[in-house]
Amino acid sequence: MKGIYKKYVKNERGSQAIEFVAMFPLIILSILIIWQIGLIAFSLVVGESAARDGARAAAIHDPEWMEVAKRSASGIKVNVTGGPGTKDAHVFVEITAPIVKLPFIKEMEFTYTVDAVMPMEEKPNG
Template sequence: MKRLNIRKYLKNQKGSQLIEFVAVFPMVIFAMLFIWQMALVAYTVVVSEAAARDGARVASVKGDYQATVQKSASGLDVQASHGYGSSSYGEEVTVTVTSKVPTVSIPFVGRIDYSLDADATMPMEEDEADED
């Protein structure tokens, strides 16, 4: 009767690299998806702020600021609103852009719906007819 030598099997390293790869690979994929999601958030912030600034410029001359915001934020789901006010500089307009951040479907987390706001304020331009 042969005796089973367990020490020989415990010191065997065959297959350990495969097990380590299988254990680490999902974490690498998760990290890549997380980095991609953060890039989408940064992109949305930059585009939303630019769209708000463009919309405020157009609204300051009483133009169609919503069309300008939609063109500036092409590819994003945005909503624009505006308000008038006054400051030490005179009359001004503020345009607020609310953008839905595109999301990546991350396993075990799913899609997370969130939005962010960006606003810009510009002084109102005086009409040439008002100057006469």
């Protein structure tokens, strides 16, 4: 009996499969977290670009400046505020970053605001 017990205790066959099964969920979770960080960074860059485009359109007296900012951030949920002023066009873009859906984690939302300022140009004659 002692020999059979010793044979199975010293046997290491299958240990790699067990280690893989134990580590696989952590590897997948790490990949999803890295993907989420990439999505947040991407939406931040797109939001900054949208704010800059909207401020530029407002600075040249384009009445569609808000639509310009929204079109510039296509595919990302944005809310555009601000607009042309007397000296500067100041546009704020509130961005809601896309979220990777993870099991066992409830609603998450990453919302942040970026802004851009452009000096107003002279109104065209006409």
